[in-house]
Amino acid sequence: MRAAWRAADIRAAEEALIPTLPAGTLMQRAAAGLARRCASVLAGRGGVYGARVLLLVGAGNNGGDALYAGARLAARGAAVSALLITPDRAHAEGLAALRAAGGATIAGLPAVADLVVDGILGSGARGPLRGAAVDVVENLDGVRATDGGRPTVVAVDVPSGVNVNTGQVEGPAVRADVTVTFGCLKPALVVGAAVAHAGHVDVVDIGLPWLAVRPAAWVPELSDIQRWWPSLAPTSDKYNRGVVGLATGSAAFPGAALMSVAGALAGPTGMVRYAGQVTDDVVRAHPSVIPTRRVAEAGRVQAWVCGCGLGTDRHAAEELRAVLGAPVPAVIDADALTLLGHGDLNSWLRRREAPTVVTPHDREFARLAGDQPGPDRLAAATELAAQLGVTVLLKGDRTLVATPEGTVWANPTGTPALATAGTGDVLAGLLGSLLAAGLPADRAAVAAAFVHGLAGRTAADRLGGEHAPVTAPDVAAALPAVIASFG
Numbered sequence: 001m002r003a004a005w006r007a008a009d010i011r012a013a014e015e016a017l018i019p020t021l022p023a024g025t026l027m028q029r030a031a032a033g034l035a036r037r038c039a040s041v042l043a044g045r046g047g048v049y050g051a052r053v054l055l056l057v058g059a060g061n062n063g064g065d066a067l068y069a070g071a072r073l074a075a076r077g078a079a080v081s082a083l084l085i086t087p088d089r090a091h092a093e094g095l096a097a098l099r100a101a102g103g104a105t106i107a108g109l110p111a112v113a114d115l116v117v118d119g120i121l122g123s124g125a126r127g128p129l130r131g132a133a134v135d136v137v138e139n140l141d142g143v144r145a146t147d148g149g150r151p152t153v154v155a156v157d158v159p160s161g162v163n164v165n166t167g168q169v170e171g172p173a174v175r176a177d178v179t180v181t182f183g184c185l186k187p188a189l190v191v192g193a194a195v196a197h198a199g200h201v202d203v204v205d206i207g208l209p210w211l212a213v214r215p216a217a218w219v220p221e222l223s224d225i226q227r228w229w230p231s232l233a234p235t236s237d238k239y240n241r242g243v244v245g246l247a248t249g250s251a252a253f254p255g256a257a258l259m260s261v262a263g264a265l266a267g268p269t270g271m272v273r274y275a276g277q278v279t280d281d282v283v284r285a286h287p288s289v290i291p292t293r294r295v296a297e298a299g300r301v302q303a304w305v306c307g308c309g310l311g312t313d314r315h316a317a318e319e320l321r322a323v324l325g326a327p328v329p330a331v332i333d334a335d336a337l338t339l340l341g342h343g344d345l346n347s348w349l350r351r352r353e354a355p356t357v358v359t360p361h362d363r364e365f366a367r368l369a370g371d372q373p374g375p376d377r378l379a380a381a382t383e384l385a386a387q388l389g390v391t392v393l394l395k396g397d398r399t400l401v402a403t404p405e406g407t408v409w410a411n412p413t414g415t416p417a418l419a420t421a422g423t424g425d426v427l428a429g430l431l432g433s434l435l436a437a438g439l440p441a442d443r444a445a446v447a448a449a450f451v452h453g454l455a456g457r458t459a460a461d462r463l464g465g466e467h468a469p470v471t472a473p474d475v476a477a478a479l480p481a482v483i484a485s486f487g
């Protein structure tokens with residue numbers, strides 16, 4: 001797993017480190033890593049020698065990184081021009097280094113550049129872009145590469161214009177192909193609208209120590225999921241692998257039952273029970289499932305999933321109450337979240353002692369929290385988790401998992417392929433299976449979101465690419481291959 005820390009925490013660590021090193025060491029390490037990445041980008045566009053490089057240089061150290069990296073590229077024969085956003089405040093030593101290497105300054109955006117290095121703002125950014133930077137960023141699209149195509153844009157640390165700590169994008173912001181970030185990830189590189197501005201993210205090691213404060217977010221990696229995923233043992237049987245129950249679907253929404261069951265069947269449990277109104281549909285599609293009509297009539301389970309397509313009538317409320325009253329972990333999804341938003345069911349949720357995961361998208365989040373998550377999704381998910389005392393899986397292109405204790409995870413595998421009806425039901429079923437198999441709520445939620453994202457990507461690939469019309473059954477069908485690949 002990797003950590004994304006807030007700008008102030010990173011700055012404090014850097015300030016503690018700086019006096020222990022020769023002057024300028026951190027910036028030189030940053031610039032060296034940045035120049036290396038820029039050179040590899042240029043290698044793919046015909047080489048460094050003779051390439052046209054445009055540096056966008058702001059008033060702070062972010063501009064300093066760009067200037068020193070530009071000096072390194074100029075020394076290798078690139079034609080490097082620096083556009084100083086606030087000329088009287090540019091990093092003096094960096095500028096001198098660039099000039100000494102043969103680079104020049106220019107007064108406005110050039111017509112041609114093969115590589116644009118965005119050093120306008122980094123972790124010292126406050127609010128949306130102001131002043132001359134706005135014009136530069138808004139007109140960047142007019143710059144063409146020597147071959148007539150788009151230049152490659154490399155952002156330094158974070159793309160300029162994004163909120164480093166929240167990932168919010170409130171005004172014009174650079175759209176980078178690559179972001180070279182220093183020391184560790186930043187929240188803007190893992191959550192919110194800013195992620196789409198960052199492109200591919202490279203973390204350059206500048207010798208920053210592991211920070212002693214809680215990260216703004218953790219980002220799971222495949223190796224974490226592989227490690228957590230319950231594996232089959234010679235002594236496994238259908239009961240000790242865990243049994244998951246699904247209180248999902250209704251006459252109006254039978255598909256939600258089928259999708260949630262499909263998700264659960266792909267998980268690690270040995271048995272799936274279905275309690276609901278569409279038992280015939282479920283058993284026809286999935287003959288291994290044990291059907292009953294009501295939660296109260298189902299046999300023992302180690303976790304419940306409740307809400308997908310359940311409806312919001314009195315029957316649905318009774319079923320939700322039965323799930324909330326059961327002393328086992330529960331996933332509360334979709335219609336069950338609507339039911340929780342009003343009436344006495346919310347107090348049932350608070351009384352629960354077994355782990356609970358709620359899985360809202362933004363509108364469902366508003367039903368629980370009173371308002372949509374807003375631009376600071378990390379804070380919103382954390383607050384709701386603390387307020388309800390449950391794990392919150394906030395769906396989005398970067399799904400977040402927040403625990404009541406204040407830990408947040410940002411899932412990196414999201415894909416637009418999942419933006420289609422029914423995929424949430426698949427996720428809920430899979431998550432329920434992981435809970436029933438004994439995973440703690442946060443790991444179950446993180447693992448389910450991660451694998452679900454991979455399944456979305458696999459489904460799209462199988463159908464011909466990222467623009468293929470993926471459906472929820474395609475996602476469910478892709479789960480076994482993704483899980484099998486864990487080895």
Ligand SMILES: NC(=O)C1=CN([C@@H]2O[C@H](COP(=O)(O)OP(=O)(O)OC[C@H]3O[C@@H](n4cnc5c(N)ncnc54)[C@H](O)[C@@H]3O)[C@@H](O)[C@H]2O)[C@@H](O)CC1
Nearest residue numbers: 014026027060061062121122123124125126128129130157
């Ligand atoms: N602290 C360190 O030791 C290191 C810092 N490094 C670099 O330094 C960066 C942080 O440097 P700084 O703290 O100087 O901050 P920035 O380089 O992000 O710039 C801050 C300056 O930009 C201006 N500014 C702030 N918000 C603005 C806005 N919305 N619109 C227009 N101008 C705005 C302010 O006047 C401020 O002086 C990092 O992102 C990284 O690139 C690296 O060199 C590695 C080492």
